[in-house]
Amino acid sequence: MSPGFGYSQRNMAVRSKIMCPVLMVLAVFFCWFLSPVALAEESAAPEQIILTWTLDPAASQTITWLTPDNSPARVQYISADEFAGNFDAAQEMNAECSAFDSTHYRFKVNITGLTPETKYVYQVGREEAWSGPLSFTTASDTQEFSFLYMGDVQSGYAEWGSTLDAVYQSYPQIKFALLGGDLTDNDSDEEEWGQFLAAATVLFSRIPVMPAMGNHDGDMYLDFFALPDNGPEGLKQEFYSFDYxxxxxxxxxxxKNTDEGAKQWLQNDLQGTTKKWKFVVFHIPAYPATYDYKGIDKSIRANWVPVLEQNRVDMVFVGHQHEYMRTHPIYQEEVQTEPSYGIVYVMGNAGSKTYGGGGEFPYIAVEQTGSNYQVIDIEGDVLTLTSEQSTGELIERYMINKGDITEPGPVYRLSSQPDPAYTAGTTPDGINTMTVDDGVTGFKYFAVSITPVISHSGNETVVFTHFRNGSQLALNATRADFDQVEIAQAGFNVQPGDVIKVYIVDNLTNDTGVNPVILQ
Incomplete structure (x- = not known):
């Protein structure tokens, strides 16, 4: 046996004696690490924690999160003033659980009975698998607050998460965020949703987020988000409202801009609020930055914009065209010279997908391509919109002072009811006319429908005047609250060629020196 070989054999024997215990330790370690118990403990940690509101933001907080298993979970919460580094004195609520995707379960808790304007510390999960301390703050009845708006995310989720963190570092005063739809590109793609929610957790485990549905959003959007249940029947959580x-x-x-139930709900919702500021969020713009060949913008202008204008909405947030754009104030499809009333439309784009502009529409005040975000500060009568690129570079700062705005007078739209006895028309001044057709004689009723464009407090008067050969023969007036009453009619003895003119005024009186104001 050569010395070299004998040395090698002895050396290997020594190594074997050392290696056997090491291998045994490693084997035990890996067997435990890969065991069902260890994997369950690892997978049970809460992921993608998101705050929203389903009830009053001043007295409640909704928390949603995901885990890979459906073991019972709960939330622990305590006011920040009472938090001593642990949750021993915290209140608890059990979470509702439902399947979310092929690998995760969704948990939801809606905490109620909270104190307004109070910071709370919370954690979600279960024993040995808690999220760690996080916090939220309930709303206050305030005239001063800030919020964040972001348009389409849809791609570049990691970069978007970094932007969220940077925004909060620069603007720690923001109380919540609005998202303008198209949160992901493919709503049924579980991986995309995981990336979106992982990025969103950076900020939205600390402040609530209230999203709108875009044309790329669908079942996974509805399955995850817990939102107010106050929308129209059959469309709840796709349409909703809240106050802050x-x-x-x-x-x-x-x-779903053509849905009549949704349109009526929108009218009722806006008429029911007494808040100073009114904001609306939806995805596809009513006033696009570039031409929309699908015509959805025209449909929204026909179905929703008159309702928004009638109820004095201040600002509308949109997305869809992947750029930043702000309009001048717009009222009845015309650009208004400030400080006259008009709705300002703001288009945002938060993700990495960008389009160029180029629409060159006269209503566009500012336009810029790229990823961006908007911070809105409310201070009493003054709104300040700060728009920045995702890098933090300023795009613009824009202000609205409600104290300076000149409000247009009340306006109503009159339409002649269809009838084979007469032909409807209008004068050059916009007064409705109904001309009696050939073969029609005797007593006949004439009716108009009344649609409020801008409402008027109290009652109004609809005036019907009967003309024959240019001379007025009779007058009939109907007084009512035409924000509530939709039809007015009057009867006259007529002959072919007679003309009935109809208009609406604030009041009709015999008092000298008082002239009625036409409201159409």
């Missing part, structure tokens, strides 16, 4: 401070927020699904 002195402002009212309405969120709409622009994919």
């Amino acid at each position: 401070g002195n402002a009212h927020f309405v969120v709409l699904n622009s994919n």
Whole structure:
């Protein structure tokens, strides 16, 4: 046996004696690490924690999160003033559980009975698998607050998460965020949703987020988000509203802009608020930055914009065209010279997908391509919109002072009811006319429908005047609250060629020196 070989054999024997125990330890370690118990403990940690509101933001907080298993979970919460580094004195609530995707379960808790304007510390999960301390703050009845708006995310989720963190570092005063739809590119792609929610957790485990549905959003959006249940029947959580401070927020699904039930709900919702500021969020713009060949913008202008204008909405947030754009104030499809009333439309784009502009529409005030975000500060009568690129570079700062705005007078739209006895028309001044057709004689009723464009407090008067050969023969007036009453009619003895003119005024009186104001 050569010395070299004998040395090698002895050396290997020594190594074997050393290696056997090491291998045994490693084997035990890996067997435990890969065991069902260890994997369950690892997988049970809460992921993608998101705050929203389903009830009053001043007295409640909704928390949603995901885990890979459906073992019972709960939330522990305590006011920040009482938090001593642990949750021993915290209150608890059990979470509702439902399947979310092929690998995760969704848990939801809606905490109620909270104190307004109070910071709470919370954690979600279960024993040995808690999220760790996080916090939220309930709303206050305030005239001053800030919120964040972001348009389409849809791609570049990691970069978007970094932007969220940077925004909060620069603007720690923001109380919540609005998202303008198209949160992912493919709503049924579980991986995309995982990336979106992982990025969203950076900020939205600390402040609530209230999203709108875009044309790329669908079942996974509805399956995850817990939102107010106050929308129209059959469309709840696709349409909803909430209040914060002195402002009212309405969120709409622009994919369903022709739904009559949703339109009536929108009217009722806006008429029911007394808040100073009114904001609306939907995805597809009513006033696009570039031409929309599908014509959805025209449909929204026909179905929703008159309702928004009638109810004095201040600002509408949209997305869809992947750039930043702000309009001049617009009222009845005309650009208004400030400080006259008009709705300002703001288009945002938060993700990495960008389009160029080029629409060159006269209503566009500012336009810029790229990823961006908007911070809105409310201070009483003054709104300040700060728009920045995702890098933090300023795009613009824009202000609205409600104290300076000149409000247009009340306006109503009159339409002649169809009838084979007469032909409807209008004068050059916009007064409705009904001309009696050949073969029609005797007593005949004439009716108009009344649609409020801008409402008027109290009653109004609809005036019917009967003309024959240019001379007025009779007058009939109907007084009512035409914000509530939809039809007015009057009867006259007529002959072929007679003309009935109809208009609406604030009041009709015999008092000298008082002239009625036409409201159409």
